[in-house]
Amino acid sequence: MSQGQERRSEKLLPVALLGLGILLQLAGCSPPPDPVVCTHGTSNCTVTNTYGFFLCPAANVTYPRTEKELVAAVAAVAAVKRKVKVATKHSHSIPKLACPGGHDGTIISTARLNRTVRVDAEKRLMTVESGMLLRDLIEAAAAEGLSLPHSPYWSGLTIGGLLATGAHGSSLWGKGGAVHEYVVGLRIVTPAPASQGFAVVRELGAHHPDLDAAKVSIGVLGVISQVTLALQSLFKRSVTFVKRDDSDFADRVAMWGRLHEFGDMIWLPQQGKVVYRQDDRVDVSTPGDGLNDMFLFRANPTRATIAARAAEELLQENSTDTARCAAAQLQADTLERLAYGFTNDGASFTGYPVVGYQHRIQASGTCVDSPEDGLRSACGWDPWIPSSFNDNSGFSVALSKAPAFIADMQRLRDLNPAVFCAGVDPRIGVAFRYIKASSAYLGKAEDSIAIDIVYYRSHTAGMPRVHADVVDEIEQMALRKYDALPHWGKNRNIAFNGAISKYPKANEFLMVKDRYDPDGLFSSEWSDQVLGINGSPNITKEHCAIEGLCVCSKDSHCAPEQGYFCRPGKVYAKARVCSFGKDY
Template sequence: MKILKSTLIIFLIVFVNGVLSSPPDDPVQCTSGNKDCTVTNSYGVFPDRSTCRASQVMYPTTEQELTSMVASASKSNTKVKAATRYSHSIPKLACPGGQDGIIISTNKLNRVVKVDAESRRMTVESGVLLREVISEAAKNGLTLPYTPYWWGITMGGLLATGAHGSSLWKKGSAIHEYVVSMRIVTPAAAEEGYAKVRSLTESDEELDAAKVSLGVLGVVSQVTLQLEPMFKRALTYVEKDDSDLAEELVNFGKEHEFGDVGWFPSQKKALYRVDDRVSNKHSGNGLYDFIPFRPTLTATLAATRGTEELQEKTRDANGKCIGAKLVTGTLKTAAYGLTNNGTHSKIYRYFFTGYPVVGPNNRMQSSGTCLDSLEDGKITICPWDSRLGLQFFHQTAFTISLSNIPGFIKDVQKLVELEPQALCGLELNNGILMRYVKASSAYLGKTEDAVDFDITYFRSKDPLSPRLFEDIYEEIEQMGLFKYGGLPHWGKNRNLAFIEVIKKYPNAQKFLSVKNKYDPQGIFSSEWTDQVLGLKESVTTLKDGCALEGLCICSEDRHCAPSKKYYCRPGKVYKEARVCAFDNEANLKDEL
């Protein structure tokens, strides 16, 4: 307990005073120049913990070079995958099929091509970070209205996975809804030079395939976005109990343009982000520098991880609940990173004088200052940086249609009534973040107006080690995905989220038709993407302990951890669920 308190004190001091950071490594690492490579994601591990290898990595600097690289791979029928600067996708989207495959990195395709202030359009190369899009647009008095909250993702990467912010207004919060044209390099026939650049506009139906593509159509070269004139927002956080959350959640998204809700089920609290567009005449130069996206002391991360590992080992649910209240209280005291007239700098200056915080959209919509600082020898890092292996977690994210929201919320609340301390662990990781997403014309986009549920929770360094309240987390996961028909976020989730997922998309066959047209040899496909798209058998793997990592849904005790008293059991509320539950009676019998 003393360790936890001291850790949180350090946490607060660091984020008030500010420090330098060490930006993450490139996810592609090679032993000999650009050859004999491995590729991973920013978290350092894929869901199945496998090592992904590639024969080489290539770094095109122009569309012409990119086309030549794709042509060479097409001619030799070599597997290819695109990789991005920070690779934030959890599933194996960047892993080519086999160690002879090639990685094409978009790191050097990172230029802003054109900003047309009159038409309010911006054209960028696919490796440009969201941070640069926001910044460059602002210089021209423009803004991309809705974005994800983390700015360290590339345009090509975020489009491939359907990344989004939070809004049910206008076209909604997914960035692909604001794409008006795209250039994508795909394989081609020999008479076309084995590769071609396809230029798609809003009049081309195939743009609805390319906007959310999982990277299986080719490599995006350029993207043109429709922007808006810069505007201001006013943001206020309001904390309430969650007794009416099932009814209030749907209405809230319709009432507030940029609203989202953080949910802390074990504390029975909900944090409403009242966030709306206001006139530019409103005074204020507010800034949202979200605290978990700032540089963090490695010593703090190590102490926090050590504390949670001990709590898991000793089944100390009460300790997690105390820690969760300390974390949420600290974030509240620090206004979650909001300042009324703050500035980005090496030494942070904080001036939070109260709500509402009013500021231009570019200063309120997205952040990630742990990427902006100079090297400091890993004294501080982005919290999830895998180089020191300190933060390690599972992430489950799915969208549930608005009509199904009340039932899902009430079911989770029933689980909390049965196990009041079960979800304190996810409250250590900012609770359940609920964002709003609109239905999309993209073939692999959202099929209905929905709420996205983001859930981050403890993952053991040992793949055969179960978690405290393993069954509750698994039941919520299966409940959201299967009982309520949730669509998984393409860039997050454990493997089980993608079981027969393609059947949930009415336009799946249209997408597969474009895929077959653009890449008939499947050089941009892998075993994993073929499984997800229903072209091969299931993404799940049945083996001992597979349910602990989300590699399967248990059907036998061996899929859990029977040696540690975790057995495959029905869910407590969703009886069709099959979860790994700790069995006290079995434990007692064995001891007797």
């Protein structure tokens, strides 16, 4: 082999490894580790999230198995006025929702509050404990001939966690795609005076005025014990993915969600394409036993995951836009060819439409389902191995403003489409889901389109990512120009700065918070900053803009020693982003 051929092979190696990472899947899997780790039994603990983004100390953790034990756990901290936070089984939120603050706080884990309490099939009501995984909830409902109408796409969330952050699927039909819209009752344990034993259970029915505060609460009101959901009779869905040119994307965004009950979109900016999900309810007698088993949520062989991450790092740190775009094209084409993990019978894909029962289509997450295999395989983001490490910016723009926002993003793309090959995860592109206006105080005030952008993150603090200014400009454009609302369970610090002022009923929420937890035991420095009570989530220091801790106002907030300087946005001139000197 000639030297030229060797160099070409070396350049193509990371591309091939990234494609291989999609194709190799295993039946076994090491489930994600417990987010809470203690050195002395249940004392001297730390809590993190499933990605290992943060590590917070705590004095101790409790694992209540019943509501009575949960009340006792809350009473114990309330009696001594100790800070407390709730942790879930897998802890998927990116912000520090589970950090009590300082070294003296307590963590209450809902991992063992994971049972079905009751099912009323005739009234189509189901009550579950708050630590129950979405996966188990939808399967238990299906066994009773019922369906949860909408849910997030990842089934490894708990019902309490997804309610706290306002997690959702995609729909403008009926009550919309957010799970909290189907909550008709819940029981929440909050601190109380000594005369009431330091903790009480508050039961909130469908018409209780506080339900709109409790069903999206970012965990600052107390601990949800049980949730009652209004379900529907078991139904089927028919799914087809259609890829089109993006020339009319801005015009179609407002109408697609009206045409298809579960419709969503994936924009592939570097290709100039949009993948439209044509997803509708069909009669239960329609033939088909399809399954949604998304590749990104399957178990990956550990060696393949490590190799894929190494290839990704090589493309980021020592490659060209041409090579990055080749890798992006390969990954996108591979996922399209494999129908994104959808199969017609649970085993193979034979063509669209894929028809299946709601509980087999609405969410997936098999990498947390499988038995332990000694870490020979794991979820693709498992922190125990050098795995995928990404940030996720998630925000919603009012549907009335969405066409103009998309047109602005396309203008930015048209300046240099190749920069999106590194700026945005090519497996996901820019994802769009629909959310209906909600009565929840921390929900959406009007019909909106939710945008998700996943992108590379270095394990080295302060290390710039290639073409980071693309996502940063889009994010600032959305939040500032189009008044976007951040997803409570995603995002870097900058997305939350001043966000609470955009919620018309924020004051009503804070009044409920003051009544339920007057001493702020379930609050933290982070939640106080986000809710506008005290301080700002922004942290200004060297390299802060690289980490999403601040919006740069001077070069030192970027990485000038590596050629990254603070510059205005290229389309949204009011943005301030860290741009590589040669690119600007």
